[in-house]
Amino acid sequence: MSIPQIASTTAPTPRVFRARTGQVAYGYQVGMLCAQWNIPFVPGDLNNASTFDYPIRYVEVAGVSGAAVLRGDGAQFTSLMVEAARRLEAEGVQAITGNCGFMAVYQDDVAAAVNIPVLLSSLVQIPMLSTVIGPNRKLGVMAANSAAITPEILAAAGVTDMDRLAVQGLQGYPHFNDVILQESGTLDLDRMSDEVVSAALQLQKDEPSLGAILLECSDLPPYAEAVHRATSLPVFEWASFIDYVHRAIAPRTFTGPF
Numbered sequence: 001m002s003i004p005q006i007a008s009t010t011a012p013t014p015r016v017f018r019a020r021t022g023q024v025a026y027g028y029q030v031g032m033l034c035a036q037w038n039i040p041f042v043p044g045d046l047n048n049a050s051t052f053d054y055p056i057r058y059v060e061v062a063g064v065s066g067a068a069v070l071r072g073d074g075a076q077f078t079s080l081m082v083e084a085a086r087r088l089e090a091e092g093v094q095a096i097t098g099n100c101g102f103m104a105v106y107q108d109d110v111a112a113a114v115n116i117p118v119l120l121s122s123l124v125q126i127p128m129l130s131t132v133i134g135p136n137r138k139l140g141v142m143a144a145n146s147a148a149i150t151p152e153i154l155a156a157a158g159v160t161d162m163d164r165l166a167v168q169g170l171q172g173y174p175h176f177n178d179v180i181l182q183e184s185g186t187l188d189l190d191r192m193s194d195e196v197v198s199a200a201l202q203l204q205k206d207e208p209s210l211g212a213i214l215l216e217c218s219d220l221p222p223y224a225e226a227v228h229r230a231t232s233l234p235v236f237e238w239a240s241f242i243d244y245v246h247r248a249i250a251p252r253t254f255t256g257p258f
Contacts (some may be wrong), residue, residue: 023091028057029250030242031093033084035066035100038183044222046099051239054246057093059084069100070181072148081106082113089114094249097242101216102148104157119245122216122238123157129212129236130164137211140203141167144180144217166210168203180219196223197230204231212236
């Protein structure tokens with residue numbers, strides 16, 4: 001004797017959307033706090049929207065000088081960054097990043113002010129990467145301004161062992177200096193790539209025990225492939241790190257044959 005099937009009386013969950021006052025666009029999962037720059041942001045740069053396969057909510061934080069942050073003088077803008085991060089969270093973003101590696105100075109304050117993941121600097125990858133490459137290898141860090149890679153900025157990024165690092169600055173390379181530090185407004189892609197590769201090869205020559213290279217600057221991801229090709233080392237950069245975090249807030253649906 002069959003048992004009669006009882007139809008479910010559970011009603012589907014209503015899909016209700018409510019407007020946020022003053023918001024004119026929705027659907028951004030990652031928000032980026034942007035200091036003010038005069039730099040051509042080429043594809044691959046964090047500030048070029050085509051770099052990512054998902055929408056980024058770019059927010060210019062008025063009053064935050066990119067040049068000052070790059071010099072290591074960014075602490076004066078902490079309250080502005082915290083306020084902007086709170087606005088992004090209120091808009092519905094699920095993770096917050098920045099557009100300069102030296103924004104590590106804001107990492108703790110911003111992370112404490114919101115309830116979503118915060119990765120304001122590429123430098124926060126260092127503790128993980130130091131573990132990944134093993135205890136007998138050093139991590140090369142290519143920085144826009146090596147003079148600003150201080151114990152304080154590294155501590156803000158969670159780095160406690162500077163002895164595991166080999167830092168190579170790019171401030172002495174003329175085209176990089178003109179475009180990124182002096183903000184001349186014109187970028188020659190081939191010339192920039194040549195300088196970044198030359199800096200990477202110098203780093204590798206100076207420190208033969210390198211296990212990997214981290215590109216600190218948000219303007220350096222376009223040159224990661226060229227650096228890898230020249231050095232044969234794993235090259236970590238910021239855009240891919242944002243992709244990694246995006247996977248955590250927007251997990252993939254896996255399909256395919258079994």
